[in-house]
Amino acid sequence: MMKLEICASNYQSAINAQTAGAHRIELCAELAVGGLTPSYGLLKQVIEVLNIPVFVLIRPRSGNFTYSSDEFNIMKHDIALCKNLGCDGIVSGVLKEDNTIDIERTKQLIKWSRPLDFTFHRAYDWTPNPFEALQQLIDLGVERVLTSGQDNSAEEGLSNLIELQKMANKNIIILPGGGITIENAKLFKDAGFNEIHASATTLHKVNQSPNISMNSLKFFDETIEVVSDINKIKGILNSCL
Numbered sequence: 001m002m003k004l005e006i007c008a009s010n011y012q013s014a015i016n017a018q019t020a021g022a023h024r025i026e027l028c029a030e031l032a033v034g035g036l037t038p039s040y041g042l043l044k045q046v047i048e049v050l051n052i053p054v055f056v057l058i059r060p061r062s063g064n065f066t067y068s069s070d071e072f073n074i075m076k077h078d079i080a081l082c083k084n085l086g087c088d089g090i091v092s093g094v095l096k097e098d099n100t101i102d103i104e105r106t107k108q109l110i111k112w113s114r115p116l117d118f119t120f121h122r123a124y125d126w127t128p129n130p131f132e133a134l135q136q137l138i139d140l141g142v143e144r145v146l147t148s149g150q151d152n153s154a155e156e157g158l159s160n161l162i163e164l165q166k167m168a169n170k171n172i173i174i175l176p177g178g179g180i181t182i183e184n185a186k187l188f189k190d191a192g193f194n195e196i197h198a199s200a201t202t203l204h205k206v207n208q209s210p211n212i213s214m215n216s217l218k219f220f221d222e223t224i225e226v227v228s229d230i231n232k233i234k235g236i237l238n239s240c241l
Helices: 010-020 042-048 069-085 103-113 122-127 132-141 158-168 185-190 230-239
Strands: 003-008 025-026 056-057 089-092 117-120 146-147 175-176 197-198
Touching: 003 010, 010 025, 010 042, 025 042, 042 056, 042 069, 042 089, 069 089, 069 103, 089 103, 103 117, 103 132, 122 132, 122 146, 132 146, 132 158, 146 158, 158 185, 185 197
Parallel strands: 003 025, 003 197, 025 056, 056 089, 089 117, 117 146, 146 175, 175 197
Antiparallel strands: none
């Protein structure tokens, strides 16, 4: 039987995943930016209530997957918190500036995560040589890699996923994810995959279009990093003297 991991970005999604019979969840926040580390409150409540395994995404911000030393320490603290709360697995990863896998930092993430399972997330899909990257993850002892086959969706990347599955040779689990739905899920079972990843979301309108939007479209850009500016902060303070 092929296992289904549900990417749950809120409490109700986690509950619905268990109710529907999903085998595992990846708990995160903010699907709009590809997922971020969930809050303490969400972590605690989901882990206390769910009976199925809860894997947690460790990603401190949106944008790229190349982190400063301070951001890397934040990831370490988040992993420790997740382990203390009783989660079942960690989903994370680090890339270098050229988008190759940062082997040393990923090795540290795995060490901090043990004895839990470690999944390398879709940062893998940015790597320039997926086969070299897969061998590196195998050598690091990663349990699985979440990937669309380096395409816009797992269905479009299916031929690449099949090649990666052949190379994996049971040394690592290839976890197809990205646009998997009711309509195409069986493609992956027929192709011999043992696990798939999906969000299975439905959009519910909860209010009318607000007079004032809380969304900022300029921030939805993977080529930028949003940082409060020291000079601008000082300028605001000085202007109010």
